[in-house]
Amino acid sequence: MRPQTRxxxxxxxxxVLLCGGAVRVVAQEAHVxxxxxxxxxxxxxxxxxxxxxxxxxxxxxxxxxQWIDPKPRDFTLxxxxxxxxxxxxxxxxxxLYNSVTRGFVTTNMPPWVALTPHNRIDLVAYIKTFSAxxxxxxxxxxxxxxxxxxxxxxxxxxxxxxxxRLECWKCHGAAGHGDGPSAKTLTDNKDDPIRPxxxxxxxxxxxxTTNQDLYRIFMTGLDGxxxxxxxxxxxxxxxxxxxxxxxxxQPLKTPEATIWRAWFTTHGRELKPIGQEGGGQ
Amino acid sequence: xxxxxxxxxxxxxxxxxTAGPSHLPPPAGTISGKVTYTGTPPKMRPIDMAKEPAxxxxxPTPVMTQDVVTGSANSxxxxxxxxxxxxxxxxxATDTVRYDQKGCLYxxxxxxxxxxxxLEIFNDDPHSHNIHPLARVNPEWNKSQPKGAPPIRTAWDQxxxxxxxxxxxxxxHGYFAVLATSHFSMTxxxxxxxxxxxxxxxxxxxxxxERFGTKSQExxxxxxxxxxxxxxxxxxxx
Numbered sequence: 220m221r222p223q224t225r226x227x228x229x230x231x232x233x234x235v236l237l238c239g240g241a242v243r244v245v246a247q248e249a250h251v252x253x254x255x256x257x258x259x260x261x262x263x264x265x266x267x268x269x270x271x272x273x274x275x276x277x278x279x280x281x282x283x284x285q286w287i288d289p290k291p292r293d294f295t296l297x298x299x300x301x302x303x304x305x306x307x308x309x310x311x312x313x314x315l316y317n318s319v320t321r322g323f324v325t326t327n328m329p330p331w332v333a334l335t336p337h338n339r340i341d342l343v344a345y346i347k348t349f350s351a352x353x354x355x356x357x358x359x360x361x362x363x364x365x366x367x368x369x370x371x372x373x374x375x376x377x378x379x380x381x382x383x384r385l386e387c388w389k390c391h392g393a394a395g396h397g398d399g400p401s402a403k404t405l406t407d408n409k410d411d412p413i414r415p416x417x418x419x420x421x422x423x424x425x426x427x428t429t430n431q432d433l434y435r436i437f438m439t440g441l442d443g444x445x446x447x448x449x450x451x452x453x454x455x456x457x458x459x460x461x462x463x464x465x466x467x468x469q470p471l472k473t474p475e476a477t478i479w480r481a482w483f484t485t486h487g488r489e490l491k492p493i494g495q496e497g498g499g500q
Numbered sequence: 501x502x503x504x505x506x507x508x509x510x511x512x513x514x515x516x517x518t519a520g521p522s523h524l525p526p527p528a529g530t531i532s533g534k535v536t537y538t539g540t541p542p543k544m545r546p547i548d549m550a551k552e553p554a555x556x557x558x559x560p561t562p563v564m565t566q567d568v569v570t571g572s573a574n575s576x577x578x579x580x581x582x583x584x585x586x587x588x589x590x591x592x593a594t595d596t597v598r599y600d601q602k603g604c605l606y607x608x609x610x611x612x613x614x615x616x617x618x619l620e621i622f623n624d625d626p627h628s629h630n631i632h633p634l635a636r637v638n639p640e641w642n643k644s645q646p647k648g649a650p651p652i653r654t655a656w657d658q659x660x661x662x663x664x665x666x667x668x669x670x671x672x673h674g675y676f677a678v679l680a681t682s683h684f685s686m687t688x689x690x691x692x693x694x695x696x697x698x699x700x701x702x703x704x705x706x707x708x709x710e711r712f713g714t715k716s717q718e719x720x721x722x723x724x725x726x727x728x729x730x731x732x733x734x735x736x737x738x
Contacts, residue, residue, distance in 0.1 A: 448643050
């Protein structure tokens with residue numbers, strides 16, 4: 220089909236950064252704070268540090284890719300997991316910069332803190348040359364995150380109801396162990412098997428560590444994976460309740476967990492179980 | 501105009517093409533025919549919905565897989581037949597294409613639409629689905645739609661055959677067939693299709709099937725005649 224071919228041609232152009240006048244190659248820059256990243260400066264860094272996994276062409280066919288699970292991101296698809304922007308939209312430069320800085324916990328994607336901030340933003344500019352979508356579309360508008368209310372038992376109970384009603388448990392399991400009824404059959408956008416996040420062992424998320432990061436994760440979804448966006452289903456107050464409930468599933472000494480455990484020892488038995496038969500209330 | 505009305509009808513009726521309204525001018529041609537296969541197609545299998553009790557109750561007799569639906573005399577259902585060349589560009593239809601998640605199935609299994617045509621996705625089930633169009637040319641997205649949630653309203657910017665899936669229910673597979681043309685049809689259970697409202701001209705007609713690939717042929721239409729174009733796709737087992 221014609222548009223598809225054009226798209227491929229464009230992204231090939233992006234990869235070599237040498238395109239005849241007819242094709243406009245863009246997205247040669249990236250910006251965070253006062254830093255301006257340039258693709259030309261990012262290219263040698265990419266070849267040295269990233270191409271072994273993400274491939275010279277950004278198509279995730281590096282020499283190490285076959286040994287790696289989950290697979291490195293294929294930048295030619297311009298589909299990214301950690302975004303502040305709605306599902307189906309491009310991430311911001313800041314989002315990509317944060318991913319490169321933070322790395323992806325529990326995967327082979329290392330944190331690149333050893334590189335200077337300027338190196339990292341140059342790399343972001345270069346990554347954006349692998350797909351023409353960066354020239355045809357703008358990054359989405361980051362979702363608004365209102366200030367976090369203090370956690371309460373009532374809020375955590377509401378969050379628990381939402382975990383039941385929105386059926387997070389079908390993938391993540393009733394206790395957040397990553398073992399829900401649909402967990403075994405999940406695949407990502409490359410048909411590779413993928414596991415839901417296990418809250419019982421996980422202390423950090425791939426897309427961050429703070430309560431704000433957690434809010435963002437389920438509101439925007441992890442594009443390319445089975446983890447959907449819930450932005451259309453949750454009011455901000457509900458989303459914060461859900462954040463506070465999710466924190467009680469983790470092996471962490473968070474304020475949420477402390478409040479919850481105190482309440483649970485005396486009232487735990489009143490709770491309905493989460494799951495197919497449960498009301499989760 | 502005729503073309504658009506007819507296109508709308510094709511989209512709404514799952515069974516496929518019907519003749520357009522007869523009272524509208526000007527005279528226009530029709531390309532119709534039948535899609536069959538050679539070779540050995542995979543067998544349709546009953547879907548096991550045990551993971552979703554509500555959907556098991558919805559279907560007293562088990563539903564069969566829908567990616568390859570064959571009928572008598574080797575006919576193939578859910579083949580999108582469309583004008584891929586020779587067409588004058590038409591503005592996107594404004595009528596809304598409806599896509600339902602019902603009884604843990606996508607209805608219709610393949611929804612055909614034009615670029616920029618409004619699409620509404622409904623969840624009619626008493627539980628959640630996540631709707632995950634695995635687009636490559638268009639942006640991929642993935643949204644949860646719990647029971648009772650309002651329809652998701654969207655549209656696609658680029659022509660593409662987009663696989664759609666629900667990650668919660670791994671047997672749920674469908675397609676959005678997003679076309680540049682307003683002239684298309686989808687084969688019914690007898691493998692028949694009919695593309696109406698064609699101004700005189702020479703067209704490339706393409707038949708697309710999610711498993712059996714595509715075939716094209718040239719057809720010239722003069723005046724208000726009906727030309728026959730049959731397609732034989734090569735069946736591939738899984």
